[in-house]
Amino acid sequence: MIFRRKRTSNSSGGRQPDLVLDGSWTCELYDCGPVRVPARPDVDAFLAQQPMPSVRPGDAGLASFVGDDDELMRAMWCYVLLHHPDSAVRRECLRSPHLVPNSALIPDRVADLLLDREVAHEAAATVWRLPDAGLRMVLNIVLSRGLVASGFTSGETRSALNLLRHACPPDRLAALEAGPTVEQQDTSLDVFGTASRLVELCAAADWEYNALDERQRDLRSNDNYLDRLLTSGETPEPALANAVAIRRIGHRLNETGGTALMREVASCAGDLSDQGMAERNLNRWWDKIGDWMA
Structure with missing residues:
Protein backbone atom coordinates (compact mmCIF):
# COMPACT_ATOMS: atom_id res chain seq x y z
CA MET A 1 0.00 0.00 0.00
CA ILE A 2 1.14 3.52 -0.80
CA PHE A 3 -0.16 6.42 1.19
CA ARG A 4 0.79 10.07 1.42
CA ARG A 5 -0.25 12.78 3.83
CA LYS A 6 -2.07 15.74 2.35
CA ARG A 7 -2.44 18.92 4.37
CA THR A 8 -6.00 20.16 4.71
CA SER A 9 -5.65 22.69 7.55
CA ASN A 10 -3.22 25.33 8.70
CA SER A 11 -0.92 25.13 11.70
CA SER A 12 -3.39 26.96 13.92
CA GLY A 13 -5.65 23.95 14.21
CA GLY A 14 -8.61 22.38 12.46
CA ARG A 15 -9.15 18.82 11.41
CA GLN A 16 -6.28 16.39 10.94
CA PRO A 17 -4.67 15.96 7.51
CA ASP A 18 -6.34 13.49 5.18
CA LEU A 19 -4.46 10.50 3.80
CA VAL A 20 -4.24 9.69 0.11
CA LEU A 21 -4.26 5.92 -0.45
CA ASP A 22 -3.18 4.31 -3.66
CA GLY A 23 -2.36 0.83 -4.94
CA SER A 24 -3.57 -1.92 -7.27
CA TRP A 25 -6.45 -2.70 -4.87
CA THR A 26 -8.13 0.57 -5.87
CA CYS A 27 -8.99 -1.02 -9.24
CA GLU A 28 -11.99 -2.58 -7.48
CA LEU A 29 -13.45 0.94 -7.10
CA TYR A 30 -14.72 1.20 -10.70
CA ASP A 31 -11.25 2.30 -11.84
CA CYS A 32 -7.74 2.54 -10.42
CA GLY A 33 -6.63 5.74 -8.79
CA PRO A 34 -5.91 7.43 -5.47
CA VAL A 35 -8.55 7.81 -2.77
CA ARG A 36 -8.49 10.49 -0.08
CA VAL A 37 -9.61 9.33 3.36
CA PRO A 38 -9.81 10.97 6.79
CA ALA A 39 -6.72 10.24 8.87
CA ARG A 40 -8.72 9.47 12.03
CA PRO A 41 -12.39 9.07 11.15
CA ASP A 42 -15.23 8.21 13.49
CA VAL A 43 -15.92 5.07 11.48
CA ASP A 44 -19.49 4.40 12.60
CA ALA A 45 -20.52 8.01 12.05
CA PHE A 46 -18.73 8.11 8.71
CA LEU A 47 -20.41 4.95 7.40
CA ALA A 48 -23.81 6.05 8.71
CA GLN A 49 -23.92 9.06 6.38
CA GLN A 50 -26.92 9.36 4.08
CA PRO A 51 -26.20 9.89 1.32
CA MET A 52 -22.65 8.58 1.36
CA PRO A 53 -20.01 10.89 -0.12
CA SER A 54 -18.23 9.65 -3.24
CA VAL A 55 -14.93 7.83 -2.83
CA ARG A 56 -13.75 9.95 -5.78
CA PRO A 57 -15.54 13.31 -5.84
CA GLY A 58 -15.74 14.71 -9.33
CA ASP A 59 -15.38 11.34 -11.09
CA ALA A 60 -18.28 11.43 -13.54
CA GLY A 61 -17.82 7.79 -14.57
CA LEU A 62 -18.03 6.54 -11.00
CA ALA A 63 -21.01 8.79 -10.29
CA SER A 64 -22.84 7.38 -13.31
CA PHE A 65 -21.96 3.80 -12.35
CA VAL A 66 -23.15 4.13 -8.72
CA GLY A 67 -26.15 6.35 -9.43
CA ASP A 68 -28.45 6.46 -6.41
CA ASP A 69 -27.16 3.18 -4.95
CA ASP A 70 -26.06 4.49 -1.55
CA GLU A 71 -25.36 0.97 -0.31
CA LEU A 72 -22.86 0.38 -3.11
CA MET A 73 -21.01 3.58 -2.23
CA ARG A 74 -21.02 2.55 1.44
CA ALA A 75 -19.54 -0.83 0.45
CA MET A 76 -16.81 0.97 -1.48
CA TRP A 77 -16.00 3.08 1.58
CA CYS A 78 -15.90 -0.05 3.76
CA TYR A 79 -13.41 -1.54 1.31
CA VAL A 80 -11.29 1.62 1.45
CA LEU A 81 -11.36 1.84 5.25
CA LEU A 82 -10.31 -1.81 5.49
CA HIS A 83 -7.13 -0.70 3.68
CA HIS A 84 -6.54 2.23 6.02
CA PRO A 85 -2.96 2.31 7.41
CA ASP A 86 -4.26 2.94 10.94
CA SER A 87 -5.12 -0.43 12.50
CA ALA A 88 -7.66 1.25 14.78
CA VAL A 89 -9.63 2.36 11.72
CA ARG A 90 -9.48 -1.13 10.19
CA ARG A 91 -10.63 -2.60 13.51
CA GLU A 92 -13.53 -0.18 13.89
CA CYS A 93 -14.65 -0.85 10.31
CA LEU A 94 -14.65 -4.62 10.90
CA ARG A 95 -16.76 -4.13 14.02
CA SER A 96 -19.10 -1.53 12.57
CA PRO A 97 -22.78 -2.41 12.16
CA HIS A 98 -22.61 -0.37 8.95
CA LEU A 99 -20.15 -2.75 7.27
CA VAL A 100 -21.80 -4.05 4.09
CA PRO A 101 -21.39 -7.84 4.39
CA ASN A 102 -23.23 -8.76 1.19
CA SER A 103 -20.90 -6.78 -1.05
CA ALA A 104 -18.51 -8.78 -3.24
CA LEU A 105 -15.76 -6.32 -2.29
CA ILE A 106 -15.64 -7.32 1.38
CA PRO A 107 -14.82 -11.09 1.65
CA ASP A 108 -11.53 -10.92 -0.24
CA ARG A 109 -10.22 -8.10 1.95
CA VAL A 110 -11.46 -9.68 5.19
CA ALA A 111 -9.65 -12.90 4.27
CA ASP A 112 -6.40 -10.94 3.91
CA LEU A 113 -6.97 -9.30 7.29
CA LEU A 114 -6.99 -12.74 8.94
CA LEU A 115 -3.20 -12.47 8.51
CA ASP A 116 -3.05 -8.96 9.98
CA ARG A 117 -1.99 -9.49 13.60
CA GLU A 118 -3.40 -6.15 14.68
CA VAL A 119 -6.97 -6.93 13.55
CA ALA A 120 -7.01 -10.70 12.91
CA HIS A 121 -9.47 -11.49 15.72
CA GLU A 122 -11.90 -8.85 14.53
CA ALA A 123 -11.55 -10.15 10.95
CA ALA A 124 -12.39 -13.69 12.08
CA ALA A 125 -15.54 -12.45 13.83
CA THR A 126 -16.51 -10.50 10.72
CA VAL A 127 -16.21 -13.59 8.52
CA TRP A 128 -19.14 -15.13 10.39
CA ARG A 129 -21.27 -12.06 9.67
CA LEU A 130 -20.91 -12.67 5.94
CA PRO A 131 -23.65 -14.46 3.97
CA ASP A 132 -22.94 -17.97 2.72
CA ALA A 133 -21.44 -16.81 -0.59
CA GLY A 134 -19.02 -14.49 1.22
CA LEU A 135 -18.07 -17.18 3.72
CA ARG A 136 -17.41 -19.60 0.87
CA MET A 137 -15.14 -17.04 -0.79
CA VAL A 138 -13.12 -16.53 2.40
CA LEU A 139 -12.66 -20.27 2.89
CA ASN A 140 -11.63 -20.66 -0.75
CA ILE A 141 -8.93 -18.04 -0.23
CA VAL A 142 -7.74 -19.41 3.10
CA LEU A 143 -7.57 -22.97 1.77
CA SER A 144 -6.14 -21.83 -1.59
CA ARG A 145 -8.66 -23.93 -3.49
CA GLY A 146 -9.15 -23.73 -7.22
CA LEU A 147 -6.96 -23.40 -10.27
CA VAL A 148 -5.22 -20.28 -9.01
CA ALA A 149 -3.47 -20.35 -5.64
CA SER A 150 -4.41 -17.51 -3.30
CA GLY A 151 -0.93 -17.17 -1.83
CA PHE A 152 -1.69 -18.41 1.70
CA THR A 153 1.13 -20.60 2.98
CA SER A 154 0.29 -23.74 4.98
CA GLY A 155 1.25 -21.94 8.19
CA GLU A 156 -0.96 -18.95 7.35
CA THR A 157 -3.82 -21.30 6.49
CA ARG A 158 -3.54 -23.06 9.87
CA SER A 159 -3.43 -19.75 11.69
CA ALA A 160 -6.49 -18.41 9.84
CA LEU A 161 -8.48 -21.61 10.35
CA ASN A 162 -7.71 -21.60 14.08
CA LEU A 163 -9.00 -18.04 14.34
CA LEU A 164 -12.12 -18.95 12.40
CA ARG A 165 -12.81 -21.99 14.60
CA HIS A 166 -12.54 -19.95 17.79
CA ALA A 167 -14.85 -17.26 16.42
CA CYS A 168 -17.34 -19.64 14.79
CA PRO A 169 -20.91 -19.46 16.13
CA PRO A 170 -22.48 -22.88 16.79
CA ASP A 171 -25.09 -22.51 14.07
CA ARG A 172 -22.42 -22.13 11.36
CA LEU A 173 -19.96 -24.77 12.52
CA ALA A 174 -21.13 -27.14 9.79
CA ALA A 175 -20.03 -24.65 7.12
CA LEU A 176 -16.49 -24.64 8.50
CA GLU A 177 -16.24 -28.39 9.02
CA ALA A 178 -17.56 -29.11 5.54
CA GLY A 179 -14.32 -27.86 3.99
CA PRO A 180 -11.14 -29.95 3.75
CA THR A 181 -8.42 -29.71 6.35
CA VAL A 182 -5.04 -28.24 5.47
CA GLU A 183 -3.62 -31.73 5.17
CA GLN A 184 -6.56 -33.03 3.07
CA GLN A 185 -7.39 -30.17 0.76
CA ASP A 186 -9.68 -30.98 -2.12
CA THR A 187 -7.98 -30.68 -5.51
CA SER A 188 -11.18 -30.39 -7.53
CA LEU A 189 -12.02 -27.20 -9.37
CA ASP A 190 -13.57 -24.44 -7.31
Whole structure:
Protein backbone atom coordinates (compact mmCIF):
# COMPACT_ATOMS: atom_id res chain seq x y z
CA MET A 1 0.00 0.00 0.00
CA ILE A 2 1.14 3.52 -0.80
CA PHE A 3 -0.16 6.42 1.19
CA ARG A 4 0.79 10.07 1.42
CA ARG A 5 -0.25 12.78 3.83
CA LYS A 6 -2.07 15.74 2.35
CA ARG A 7 -2.44 18.92 4.37
CA THR A 8 -6.00 20.16 4.71
CA SER A 9 -5.65 22.69 7.55
CA ASN A 10 -3.22 25.33 8.70
CA SER A 11 -0.92 25.13 11.70
CA SER A 12 -3.39 26.96 13.92
CA GLY A 13 -5.65 23.95 14.21
CA GLY A 14 -8.61 22.38 12.46
CA ARG A 15 -9.15 18.82 11.41
CA GLN A 16 -6.28 16.39 10.94
CA PRO A 17 -4.67 15.96 7.51
CA ASP A 18 -6.34 13.49 5.18
CA LEU A 19 -4.46 10.50 3.80
CA VAL A 20 -4.24 9.69 0.11
CA LEU A 21 -4.26 5.92 -0.45
CA ASP A 22 -3.18 4.31 -3.66
CA GLY A 23 -2.36 0.83 -4.94
CA SER A 24 -3.57 -1.92 -7.27
CA TRP A 25 -6.45 -2.70 -4.87
CA THR A 26 -8.13 0.57 -5.87
CA CYS A 27 -8.99 -1.02 -9.24
CA GLU A 28 -11.99 -2.58 -7.48
CA LEU A 29 -13.45 0.94 -7.10
CA TYR A 30 -14.72 1.20 -10.70
CA ASP A 31 -11.25 2.30 -11.84
CA CYS A 32 -7.74 2.54 -10.42
CA GLY A 33 -6.63 5.74 -8.79
CA PRO A 34 -5.91 7.43 -5.47
CA VAL A 35 -8.55 7.81 -2.77
CA ARG A 36 -8.49 10.49 -0.08
CA VAL A 37 -9.61 9.33 3.36
CA PRO A 38 -9.81 10.97 6.79
CA ALA A 39 -6.72 10.24 8.87
CA ARG A 40 -8.72 9.47 12.03
CA PRO A 41 -12.39 9.07 11.15
CA ASP A 42 -15.23 8.21 13.49
CA VAL A 43 -15.92 5.07 11.48
CA ASP A 44 -19.49 4.40 12.60
CA ALA A 45 -20.52 8.01 12.05
CA PHE A 46 -18.73 8.11 8.71
CA LEU A 47 -20.41 4.95 7.40
CA ALA A 48 -23.81 6.05 8.71
CA GLN A 49 -23.92 9.06 6.38
CA GLN A 50 -26.92 9.36 4.08
CA PRO A 51 -26.20 9.89 1.32
CA MET A 52 -22.65 8.58 1.36
CA PRO A 53 -20.01 10.89 -0.12
CA SER A 54 -18.23 9.65 -3.24
CA VAL A 55 -14.93 7.83 -2.83
CA ARG A 56 -13.75 9.95 -5.78
CA PRO A 57 -15.54 13.31 -5.84
CA GLY A 58 -15.74 14.71 -9.33
CA ASP A 59 -15.38 11.34 -11.09
CA ALA A 60 -18.28 11.43 -13.54
CA GLY A 61 -17.82 7.79 -14.57
CA LEU A 62 -18.03 6.54 -11.00
CA ALA A 63 -21.01 8.79 -10.29
CA SER A 64 -22.84 7.38 -13.31
CA PHE A 65 -21.96 3.80 -12.35
CA VAL A 66 -23.15 4.13 -8.72
CA GLY A 67 -26.15 6.35 -9.43
CA ASP A 68 -28.45 6.46 -6.41
CA ASP A 69 -27.16 3.18 -4.95
CA ASP A 70 -26.06 4.49 -1.55
CA GLU A 71 -25.36 0.97 -0.31
CA LEU A 72 -22.86 0.38 -3.11
CA MET A 73 -21.01 3.58 -2.23
CA ARG A 74 -21.02 2.55 1.44
CA ALA A 75 -19.54 -0.83 0.45
CA MET A 76 -16.81 0.97 -1.48
CA TRP A 77 -16.00 3.08 1.58
CA CYS A 78 -15.90 -0.05 3.76
CA TYR A 79 -13.41 -1.54 1.31
CA VAL A 80 -11.29 1.62 1.45
CA LEU A 81 -11.36 1.84 5.25
CA LEU A 82 -10.31 -1.81 5.49
CA HIS A 83 -7.13 -0.70 3.68
CA HIS A 84 -6.54 2.23 6.02
CA PRO A 85 -2.96 2.31 7.41
CA ASP A 86 -4.26 2.94 10.94
CA SER A 87 -5.12 -0.43 12.50
CA ALA A 88 -7.66 1.25 14.78
CA VAL A 89 -9.63 2.36 11.72
CA ARG A 90 -9.48 -1.13 10.19
CA ARG A 91 -10.63 -2.60 13.51
CA GLU A 92 -13.53 -0.18 13.89
CA CYS A 93 -14.65 -0.85 10.31
CA LEU A 94 -14.65 -4.62 10.90
CA ARG A 95 -16.76 -4.13 14.02
CA SER A 96 -19.10 -1.53 12.57
CA PRO A 97 -22.78 -2.41 12.16
CA HIS A 98 -22.61 -0.37 8.95
CA LEU A 99 -20.15 -2.75 7.27
CA VAL A 100 -21.80 -4.05 4.09
CA PRO A 101 -21.39 -7.84 4.39
CA ASN A 102 -23.23 -8.76 1.19
CA SER A 103 -20.90 -6.78 -1.05
CA ALA A 104 -18.51 -8.78 -3.24
CA LEU A 105 -15.76 -6.32 -2.29
CA ILE A 106 -15.64 -7.32 1.38
CA PRO A 107 -14.82 -11.09 1.65
CA ASP A 108 -11.53 -10.92 -0.24
CA ARG A 109 -10.22 -8.10 1.95
CA VAL A 110 -11.46 -9.68 5.19
CA ALA A 111 -9.65 -12.90 4.27
CA ASP A 112 -6.40 -10.94 3.91
CA LEU A 113 -6.97 -9.30 7.29
CA LEU A 114 -6.99 -12.74 8.94
CA LEU A 115 -3.20 -12.47 8.51
CA ASP A 116 -3.05 -8.96 9.98
CA ARG A 117 -1.99 -9.49 13.60
CA GLU A 118 -3.40 -6.15 14.68
CA VAL A 119 -6.97 -6.93 13.55
CA ALA A 120 -7.01 -10.70 12.91
CA HIS A 121 -9.47 -11.49 15.72
CA GLU A 122 -11.90 -8.85 14.53
CA ALA A 123 -11.55 -10.15 10.95
CA ALA A 124 -12.39 -13.69 12.08
CA ALA A 125 -15.54 -12.45 13.83
CA THR A 126 -16.51 -10.50 10.72
CA VAL A 127 -16.21 -13.59 8.52
CA TRP A 128 -19.14 -15.13 10.39
CA ARG A 129 -21.27 -12.06 9.67
CA LEU A 130 -20.91 -12.67 5.94
CA PRO A 131 -23.65 -14.46 3.97
CA ASP A 132 -22.94 -17.97 2.72
CA ALA A 133 -21.44 -16.81 -0.59
CA GLY A 134 -19.02 -14.49 1.22
CA LEU A 135 -18.07 -17.18 3.72
CA ARG A 136 -17.41 -19.60 0.87
CA MET A 137 -15.14 -17.04 -0.79
CA VAL A 138 -13.12 -16.53 2.40
CA LEU A 139 -12.66 -20.27 2.89
CA ASN A 140 -11.63 -20.66 -0.75
CA ILE A 141 -8.93 -18.04 -0.23
CA VAL A 142 -7.74 -19.41 3.10
CA LEU A 143 -7.57 -22.97 1.77
CA SER A 144 -6.14 -21.83 -1.59
CA ARG A 145 -8.66 -23.93 -3.49
CA GLY A 146 -9.15 -23.73 -7.22
CA LEU A 147 -6.96 -23.40 -10.27
CA VAL A 148 -5.22 -20.28 -9.01
CA ALA A 149 -3.47 -20.35 -5.64
CA SER A 150 -4.41 -17.51 -3.30
CA GLY A 151 -0.93 -17.17 -1.83
CA PHE A 152 -1.69 -18.41 1.70
CA THR A 153 1.13 -20.60 2.98
CA SER A 154 0.29 -23.74 4.98
CA GLY A 155 1.25 -21.94 8.19
CA GLU A 156 -0.96 -18.95 7.35
CA THR A 157 -3.82 -21.30 6.49
CA ARG A 158 -3.54 -23.06 9.87
CA SER A 159 -3.43 -19.75 11.69
CA ALA A 160 -6.49 -18.41 9.84
CA LEU A 161 -8.48 -21.61 10.35
CA ASN A 162 -7.71 -21.60 14.08
CA LEU A 163 -9.00 -18.04 14.34
CA LEU A 164 -12.12 -18.95 12.40
CA ARG A 165 -12.81 -21.99 14.60
CA HIS A 166 -12.54 -19.95 17.79
CA ALA A 167 -14.85 -17.26 16.42
CA CYS A 168 -17.34 -19.64 14.79
CA PRO A 169 -20.91 -19.46 16.13
CA PRO A 170 -22.48 -22.88 16.79
CA ASP A 171 -25.09 -22.51 14.07
CA ARG A 172 -22.42 -22.13 11.36
CA LEU A 173 -19.96 -24.77 12.52
CA ALA A 174 -21.13 -27.14 9.79
CA ALA A 175 -20.03 -24.65 7.12
CA LEU A 176 -16.49 -24.64 8.50
CA GLU A 177 -16.24 -28.39 9.02
CA ALA A 178 -17.56 -29.11 5.54
CA GLY A 179 -14.32 -27.86 3.99
CA PRO A 180 -11.14 -29.95 3.75
CA THR A 181 -8.42 -29.71 6.35
CA VAL A 182 -5.04 -28.24 5.47
CA GLU A 183 -3.62 -31.73 5.17
CA GLN A 184 -6.56 -33.03 3.07
CA GLN A 185 -7.39 -30.17 0.76
CA ASP A 186 -9.68 -30.98 -2.12
CA THR A 187 -7.98 -30.68 -5.51
CA SER A 188 -11.18 -30.39 -7.53
CA LEU A 189 -12.02 -27.20 -9.37
CA ASP A 190 -13.57 -24.44 -7.31
CA VAL A 191 -15.75 -22.37 -9.63
CA PHE A 192 -16.29 -19.48 -7.23
CA GLY A 193 -12.63 -19.07 -6.35
CA THR A 194 -11.50 -19.32 -9.99
CA ALA A 195 -14.14 -16.82 -11.09
CA SER A 196 -13.04 -14.41 -8.36
CA ARG A 197 -9.44 -14.59 -9.59
CA LEU A 198 -10.55 -13.98 -13.17
CA VAL A 199 -12.47 -10.88 -12.10
CA GLU A 200 -9.25 -9.51 -10.60
CA LEU A 201 -7.20 -10.35 -13.72
CA CYS A 202 -9.74 -8.82 -16.11
CA ALA A 203 -9.91 -5.62 -14.06
CA ALA A 204 -6.12 -5.36 -13.98
CA ALA A 205 -5.86 -6.02 -17.73
CA ASP A 206 -8.41 -3.28 -18.47
CA TRP A 207 -6.71 -0.79 -16.18
CA GLU A 208 -3.25 -1.23 -17.72
CA TYR A 209 -4.40 -0.96 -21.35
CA ASN A 210 -3.91 2.81 -21.71
CA ALA A 211 -0.28 2.50 -20.60
CA LEU A 212 0.61 0.01 -23.36
CA ASP A 213 2.41 1.03 -26.54
CA GLU A 214 1.21 -0.05 -29.98
CA ARG A 215 3.49 -3.11 -30.10
CA GLN A 216 2.28 -4.35 -26.72
CA ARG A 217 -1.37 -3.85 -27.69
CA ASP A 218 -0.83 -5.84 -30.88
CA LEU A 219 0.84 -8.69 -29.01
CA ARG A 220 -1.83 -8.72 -26.32
CA SER A 221 -4.56 -9.11 -28.91
CA ASN A 222 -2.70 -11.95 -30.65
CA ASP A 223 -4.13 -15.14 -29.15
CA ASN A 224 -1.65 -17.35 -30.98
CA TYR A 225 1.28 -15.40 -29.53
CA LEU A 226 -0.13 -15.57 -25.99
CA ASP A 227 -0.65 -19.32 -26.35
CA ARG A 228 2.92 -19.78 -27.61
CA LEU A 229 4.13 -18.06 -24.44
CA LEU A 230 2.13 -20.60 -22.42
CA THR A 231 3.50 -23.64 -24.20
CA SER A 232 7.10 -22.39 -24.34
CA GLY A 233 7.25 -21.68 -20.62
CA GLU A 234 8.76 -18.28 -21.40
CA THR A 235 8.11 -15.58 -18.81
CA PRO A 236 5.88 -12.94 -20.44
CA GLU A 237 6.82 -9.30 -20.22
CA PRO A 238 4.86 -7.51 -17.45
CA ALA A 239 2.51 -5.84 -19.93
CA LEU A 240 1.30 -9.26 -21.10
CA ALA A 241 1.27 -11.13 -17.77
CA ASN A 242 -2.42 -10.65 -16.99
CA ALA A 243 -3.49 -11.59 -20.52
CA VAL A 244 -1.38 -14.76 -20.40
CA ALA A 245 -2.81 -15.68 -16.98
CA ILE A 246 -6.38 -15.30 -18.29
CA ARG A 247 -5.61 -17.52 -21.28
CA ARG A 248 -3.87 -20.08 -19.05
CA ILE A 249 -6.95 -20.43 -16.83
CA GLY A 250 -9.17 -20.72 -19.91
CA HIS A 251 -7.07 -23.60 -21.27
CA ARG A 252 -7.12 -25.40 -17.92
CA LEU A 253 -10.89 -25.02 -17.68
CA ASN A 254 -11.28 -26.38 -21.19
CA GLU A 255 -9.06 -29.35 -20.39
CA THR A 256 -11.02 -30.04 -17.20
CA GLY A 257 -14.61 -29.59 -18.32
CA GLY A 258 -14.71 -28.17 -21.83
CA THR A 259 -16.85 -25.25 -22.96
CA ALA A 260 -19.58 -26.04 -20.42
CA LEU A 261 -17.21 -25.47 -17.50
CA MET A 262 -15.76 -22.36 -19.14
CA ARG A 263 -19.26 -20.92 -19.47
CA GLU A 264 -20.08 -21.74 -15.84
CA VAL A 265 -16.98 -19.96 -14.58
CA ALA A 266 -17.49 -17.00 -16.94
CA SER A 267 -21.08 -16.63 -15.76
CA CYS A 268 -19.96 -16.69 -12.13
CA ALA A 269 -17.30 -14.06 -12.92
CA GLY A 270 -19.99 -11.92 -14.49
CA ASP A 271 -22.09 -12.15 -11.33
CA LEU A 272 -19.10 -11.10 -9.22
CA SER A 273 -18.06 -8.14 -11.40
CA ASP A 274 -19.55 -4.70 -11.94
CA GLN A 275 -22.21 -4.75 -14.65
CA GLY A 276 -21.10 -8.24 -15.68
CA MET A 277 -17.98 -6.83 -17.32
CA ALA A 278 -15.76 -9.82 -16.51
CA GLU A 279 -18.02 -12.23 -18.43
CA ARG A 280 -17.97 -9.97 -21.50
CA ASN A 281 -14.19 -9.61 -21.25
CA LEU A 282 -13.67 -13.37 -20.91
CA ASN A 283 -15.73 -13.94 -24.04
CA ARG A 284 -13.01 -12.00 -25.90
CA TRP A 285 -9.97 -13.27 -23.97
CA TRP A 286 -10.87 -16.94 -24.43
CA ASP A 287 -11.48 -16.82 -28.18
CA LYS A 288 -10.43 -20.07 -29.93
CA ILE A 289 -9.72 -21.98 -26.71
CA GLY A 290 -11.26 -25.36 -27.45
CA ASP A 291 -14.68 -24.73 -28.99
CA TRP A 292 -14.97 -21.25 -27.50
CA MET A 293 -15.76 -18.59 -30.09
CA ALA A 294 -15.96 -14.87 -29.25
